[in-house]
Amino acid sequence: MIKVPTWVRETFENYLVCEFTTVKSGKPVTMPLLPFYLPDSGKFVVTSSILFSKKAENVKKNPKVSLLFSNPEGSKAGKHAVLVQGIAHADDTDLDHGWEKYLSFWRKKEPYIDAYLAEREKFGWFWKRVVLQVEPKKIIAWKNGDTSRPPEEFGA
Amino acid sequence: MTGLDYQRLGNFRYAVITLIGDDGFPFSVSTDFKILPDKKIVLQKPALPTKLDGKRVNVLFNHITGLPGGGYGERRYMLVWGTTHEEHGTLRFEPKSLSEWDEKILPFDQYCAKSAPQGAKYLGTLQASVEA
Numbered sequence: 001m002i003k004v005p006t007w008v009r010e011t012f013e014n015y016l017v018c019e020f021t022t023v024k025s026g027k028p029v030t031m032p033l034l035p036f037y038l039p040d041s042g043k044f045v046v047t048s049s050i051l052f053s054k055k056a057e058n059v060k061k062n063p064k065v066s067l068l069f070s071n072p073e074g075s076k077a078g079k080h081a082v083l084v085q086g087i088a089h090a091d092d093t094d095l096d097h098g099w100e101k102y103l104s105f106w107r108k109k110e111p112y113i114d115a116y117l118a119e120r121e122k123f124g125w126f127w128k129r130v131v132l133q134v135e136p137k138k139i140i141a142w143k144n145g146d147t148s149r150p151p152e153e154f155g156a
Numbered sequence: 157m158t159g160l161d162y163q164r165l166g167n168f169r170y171a172v173i174t175l176i177g178d179d180g181f182p183f184s185v186s187t188d189f190k191i192l193p194d195k196k197i198v199l200q201k202p203a204l205p206t207k208l209d210g211k212r213v214n215v216l217f218n219h220i221t222g223l224p225g226g227g228y229g230e231r232r233y234m235l236v237w238g239t240t241h242e243e244h245g246t247l248r249f250e251p252k253s254l255s256e257w258d259e260k261i262l263p264f265d266q267y268c269a270k271s272a273p274q275g276a277k278y279l280g281t282l283q284a285s286v287e288a
Contacts, residue, residue, distance in 0.1 A: 016220065016222070016227070016228050017218070017220060017228070019172045019174070019184055019216055019218065021174050021182035021184055022182075023176060023180070023182060026176060027176070027212065027214070027237065028174040028175060028176055028182045028184075028213070028214050029214065029235075030172065030174045030182075030184065030214050030216045030235060031216075031233075031235070032216070032218045032220070032231075032233055049268075049275070050274070050275040050278040050279060051268055051271040051272065051274055051275040052271060052274065053274060053275065053278040054274065056278070057278070057281075062180075064180050064181045064182065065181075065182065066174070066181060066182040066183065066184055068172060068174075068184035068185070068186065070170070070172060070184075070186035071218065071220065073220050073221065073222050073228065074220060074221070074222020074223065074226075074227070074228045075222070081185070081186045083183070083184055083185070085181040085182070085183070092278075092282060108226075109226070109227065110226070110227040110228075111225060111226040111227055112225075112226075112227055113227075123265070123268060125268070125272065125275045126268055128275070128279075130278075137181070138181075140204075145186065147185050147186055147187055147202040147203060147204075148187075148200065148201070148202060148203055149203055150203050150204070151203070151204065
């Protein structure tokens with residue numbers, strides 16, 4: 001587990017979205033996603049509906065991914081930029097329920113998620129979800145978000 | 157390139173540049189940008205990566221609006237692939253192709269419906285691997 005300072009951990013816990021990148025045929029593919037930080041292990045989880053599952057397909061072919069936390073909108077955290085590079089594992093063994101163990105994390109970031117869950121039948125395939133778990137290998141952080149300055153590195 | 161709406165692009169607050177590093181990992185960095193009157197996209201050069209001249213990258217422009225009760229709305233993004241060129245201490249971004257979504261233009265339920273073929277493809281691949 002890579003040790004990081006408090007401001008980095010608060011960024012992981014509070015930012016609502018990250019910019020998640022997979023690699024397809026040597027090219028980056030970056031999408032905004034809702035990330036969950038697991039403080040006990042230092043790992044990250046994103047979940048992906050099968051409707052938007054190209055990222056999971058990419059991970060199966062190339063597990064190298066990154067998550068950038070750069071947007072504090074909607075959070076009470078300060079403005080920073082933190083890049084996590086890691087190895088992802090796609091788990092699609094239980095599309096209907098495998099992701100539900102992360103609902104408490106999801107609910108904290110999107111309190112209205114239960115209203116969507118109540119209409120689960122209406123959005124059936126949206127709730128068939130692949131779990132992508134990311135083990136960080138390196139964390140690169142720009143305090144105050146000024147990327148014109150050299151960053152701090154952790155776990156290199 | 158055609159299909160890039162520079163007016164909507166100009167409404168985003170910042171950009172995220174991503175390229176694949178020599179170690180094979182994606183490297184993303186946020187930076188400011190501006191669009192010149194001749195539609196040139198100019199990115200502020202970040203400290204890292206140090207070499208961005210002639211690099212194939214994607215640039216993500218993303219927006220959300222935080223909601224008072226928590227969560228977010230007004231989701232929209234433009235993901236543009238292209239090449240960066242170092243010029244006068246900045247980066248000129250030459251766009252080549254685009255992927256985008258704006259929930260005001262394509263509501264989420266319609267976006268899901270449009271994406272059904274990808275869902276079917278994924279399920280089909282899983283089924284094939286189970287049967288193999």
